[in-house]
Amino acid sequence: MTTPTQSDARTAVDFRHVDVIFGKRPKKALELLDAGQDRDAIQAATGDVVGVCDATLEVKEGEICVLMGLSGSGKSSLLRCVNGLNTVTRGEVLVRTGDAMVDVAQCNAKTLRQLRTHTVAMVFQQFALLPWRTVAENVGFGLEVQGIPKKQRDEVVAEKLAMVGLDAWKDSYAHELSGGMQQRVGLARAFAQDAPILLMDEPFSALDPLIRNKLQDELLELQQTLKKTIIFVSHDLDEAMKIGSRIAIMESGRVVQYGTPEDIALNPADAYVADFVAHMNPVNVLRGASIMTPVEVLKRLSGGRILVEPASGTVVKLDAEGGAATATATAAAEPSPVVEYQGPEQVADLPAHAVVAAPADITMREAMEIHRATNAPIVVQEDGKAVGVIGHREIYQGILGREGAPEDAPAPQDGKAAGDTSAA
Incomplete structure (x- = not known):
């Protein structure tokens, strides 16, 4: 999924040192919090519960930000600060409305009402559909509250139901739908509001794995078109890694690490995060640049060539710009052109033993599919220059989480591959 980079996108939601205390003695609880007391000690002393503690993070426009952690970690408590469902005890929650940023923690009731109506929409875990209303009436409910005329409402509802594949069910009631279909109604209702910011509180967790995976895919497909700013709560790291920008x-109300899925997978901030990462599936998270063996440690041969895979004797000749030009499976074989990677749809047509040149941001899953089709190494390139190689050892290392270069990749040197009789 392509989203604006952090440098060129505006901030949509900015959490600044947010504390959320549930109870009757928040001032005393904050004093104990500042004194370094933990959640349990504060609850024992005051009866109050620390929902969120000093949470600071920034969500850019067009991103999917996933708040994740174990039950009670504070992720839903933080999410609900964005639309004022939870009161911020201390700190700021700035939400973009047009060209301005509104502090939800300080705004008046009228501003909060406008924000909930036009800026922020929410999809709940338990669907929250009105059982006495039809699917179409549920989807149009927010528009009805806004006072949108019926004809215009009906047009928007029809469009959004078609978007989620439920146009044929518009006259049905919630009890006539499956769980996955009910969740789609919730999505359509949120999309109908046309709010730029969408809050999703564990929307798929009550569904079975197959339906959950399908809805994750559908959300990503819709995001390609809608480009919403989405804050998504999950307790499932694989889900977070799949959909999150x-x-x-979070742990005990605190944000312990905030970053891209690959950053978190490769550089867990502490043992708590490392334990999560240890059980995740890396194939959709890790990128070529992270699992490749750099060109610098590959064996250099005469004539501007590199030995990219010693086991098969595969050699790649570089052009004047340092890009992969031709490849041979063995030193004596006839050279063949390197195939430029165009995307997943190309894999089925790749010839056996073809050496593919792929970009550095190729996913590990794509690299595995290419390697399965060609049984040959992949040359990783940046700006037309070869920077690394991915073969079976790099793929195994990515899966198993082992570090270091493949054991059969020698240190940089000049020389000839076995059987290489060409002149220097």
Whole structure:
């Protein structure tokens, strides 16, 4: 999924040192919090519960930010600060409305009402559909509250139901739908509001794995078109890694790490995060640049060539700009052109033993599919220059989480591959 980079996108939601205390003695609880007391000690002393503690993070326009952690970590408590469902005890929650940023923690009731109506929409875990209303009436409910005329409402509802594949069910009631279909109604209702910011509180967790995976895919497909700013709560790291542009991992009300899925997978901030990462599936998270063996440690041969895979004797000749030009499976074989990677749809047509040149941001899953089709190494390139190689050892290392270069990749040197009789 392509989203604006952090440098060129505006901030949509900015959490600044947010504390959320549930109870009757928040001032005393904050004093104990500032004194370094933990959640349990504060609850024992005051009866109050620390929902969120000093949470600071920034969500850019067009991103999917996933708040994740174990039950009770504070992820839903933080999410609900964005639309004022939870009161911020201390700190700021700035939400973009047009060209301005509104502090939800300080705004008046009228501003909050406008924000909930036009800026922020929410999809709940338990669907929250009105059982006495039809699917179409549920989807149009927010528009009805806004006072949108019926004809215009009906047009929007029809469009959004078609978007989620439920146009044929518009006259049905919630009890006539499956769980996955009910969740789609919730999505359509949120999309109908046309709010730029969408809050999703564990929307798929009550569904079975197959339906959950399908809805994750559908959300990503819709995001390609809608480009909403989405803050998504999940307790499932694989889900977070799959859909998140960035992930905030929370523990005991605190944000312990915030970064891209790959950053978190490769550089867990502490043992808590490392334990999460140890059980995740890396194939959709890690990128070529992270699992490749750099060109610098590959064996250099005469004539501007590199030995990219010693086991098969595969050699790649570089052009004047340092890009992969031709490849041979063995030193004596006839050279063949390197195939430029165009995307997943190309894999089925790749010839056996073809050496593919792929970009550095190729996913590990794509690299595995290419390697399965060609049984040959992949040359990783940046700006037309070869920077690394991915073969079976790099793929195994990515899966198993082992570090270091493949054991059969020698240190940089000049020389000839076995059987290489060409002149220097």
